[in-house]
Amino acid sequence: MRIAELSRRSGVSVPTIKFYLREGLLAAGAHTSRNQSTYDETHERRLRLVRALIEVGGLSIAAVRRLLTAADVHTMLSEMQVVTVPPGTDDGTRNWADAAVAQLIARRGWRIRVDHPSARALAGVLVTAAQLGRKDFLALIDKYAVACADFAGVEIRSFGGFAEEMVVGTVLGDAAITALRRMAQGDALQESNLEVAGSA
Amino acid sequence: MRIAELSRRSGVSVPTIKFYLREGLLAAGAHTSRNQSTYDETHERRLRLVRALIEVGGLSIAAVRRLLTAADVHTMLSEMQVVTVPPGTDDGTRNWADAAVAQLIARRGWRIRVDHPSARALAGVLVTAAQLGRKDFLALIDKYAVACADFAGVEIRSFGGFAEEMVVGTVLGDAAITALRRMAQGDALQESNLEVAGSA
Numbered sequence: 410m411r412i413a414e415l416s417r418r419s420g421v422s423v424p425t426i427k428f429y430l431r432e433g434l435l436a437a438g439a440h441t442s443r444n445q446s447t448y449d450e451t452h453e454r455r456l457r458l459v460r461a462l463i464e465v466g467g468l469s470i471a472a473v474r475r476l477l478t479a480a481d482v483h484t485m486l487s488e489m490q491v492v493t494v495p496p497g498t499d500d501g502t503r504n505w506a507d508a509a510v511a512q513l514i515a516r517r518g519w520r521i522r523v524d525h526p527s528a529r530a531l532a533g534v535l536v537t538a539a540q541l542g543r544k545d546f547l548a549l550i551d552k553y554a555v556a557c558a559d560f561a562g563v564e565i566r567s568f569g570g571f572a573e574e575m576v577v578g579t580v581l582g583d584a585a586i587t588a589l590r591r592m593a594q595g596d597a598l599q600e601s602n603l604e605v606a607g608s609a
Numbered sequence: 610m611r612i613a614e615l616s617r618r619s620g621v622s623v624p625t626i627k628f629y630l631r632e633g634l635l636a637a638g639a640h641t642s643r644n645q646s647t648y649d650e651t652h653e654r655r656l657r658l659v660r661a662l663i664e665v666g667g668l669s670i671a672a673v674r675r676l677l678t679a680a681d682v683h684t685m686l687s688e689m690q691v692v693t694v695p696p697g698t699d700d701g702t703r704n705w706a707d708a709a710v711a712q713l714i715a716r717r718g719w720r721i722r723v724d725h726p727s728a729r730a731l732a733g734v735l736v737t738a739a740q741l742g743r744k745d746f747l748a749l750i751d752k753y754a755v756a757c758a759d760f761a762g763v764e765i766r767s768f769g770g771f772a773e774e775m776v777v778g779t780v781l782g783d784a785a786i787t788a789l790r791r792m793a794q795g796d797a798l799q800e801s802n803l804e805v806a807g808s809a
Contacts, residue, residue, distance in 0.1 A: 546778070
């Protein structure tokens with residue numbers, strides 16, 4: 410198909426498609442003449458994937474390129490969450506967070522290292538919670554960990570070992586969970602408002 | 610305390626503190642002379658909160674300001690996830706996603722409207738999944754919804770009805786769940802690699 414048809418089918422404008430071609434997010438089409446190329450279903454599919462990562466995942470062009478060319482998609486997805494232990498954190502808080510993460514990994518029996526990028530990000534979240542006077546946040550972490558462990562097996566099987574499926578599943582999953590948490594909290598707020606009203 | 614002491618205690622540089630003061634993220638200190646102000650623990654606490662939202666939540670200055678001045682923090686947090694049904698989506702896919710969201714809300718008994726901003730975001734995620742040929746993603750949504758409902762009551766109680774606690778809990782929770790999902794998936798990948806190796 411011509412670029413105009415690719416645009417119509419994917420809902421992505423021709424200038425945006427040309428931009429993605431220049432940025433290397435989309436492979437060049439087959440040349441049919443000096444200034445015309447033809448595209449096929451693989452281009453349409455890749456274009457939908459790029460749009461999903463940008464629109465739903467909120468990823469930058471550079472992040473999409475890194476993900477689509479990564480040799481190890483799991484590590485790349487983990488490294489994209491850049492939450493670190495803030496500089497100047499006192500040793501006590503840092504050690505508390507590191508120990509909490511190590512204990513969580515041991516308790517869940519997770520076969521990952523304590524320097525897994527996401528384990529470091531979790532330590533950063535815990536340090537931040539402690540600095541906000543919310544060390545009790547640790548209790549919620551355990552509940553989240555049990556649920557995430559429960560999902561993970563199904564998620565990995567649904568990805569079928571394909572890097573592209575893993576990228577899609579992880580990014581769409583993040584967005585779905587964000588939405589669902591707020592929906593469930595919206596319901597729980599109704600209940601807590603009712604309780605407050607009832608006790609007044 | 611003077612601004613230098615506030616900087617030392619919070620780990621935020623003096624120029625950054627002055628920027629936050631100009632941007633209205635931090636209330637002005639009490640004037641002690643024509644060009645000097647004094648700050649207290651409420652400033653230090655607010656500064657830590659602003660840093661957490663920016664560093665852990667990845668929020669922009671504008672988003673932090675909107676959140677900190679919002680009358681309804683829950684709605685604001687929901688509206689900040691701007692995933693929409695892509696323009697040009699065919700009616701069949703759009704109706705499938707809308708029906709799936711409405712059925713999920715009914716099945717869970719959630720007391721929220723189908724036009725809750727997060728319900729709209731979820732519809733956008735489902736449309737994107739369908740366009741990527743992954744309508745089966747719907748099965749995972751149900752598992753996520755059960756877990757999010759399970760968290761929500763504890764989360765809302767831990768927020769204690771305070772808007773600031775809700776902002777902190779939601780933003781730190783999002784970051785923690787992102788990290789924990791990747792940790793659990795890292796473990797599940799080990800298992801699936803072992804299975805592949807075992808069957809070879």
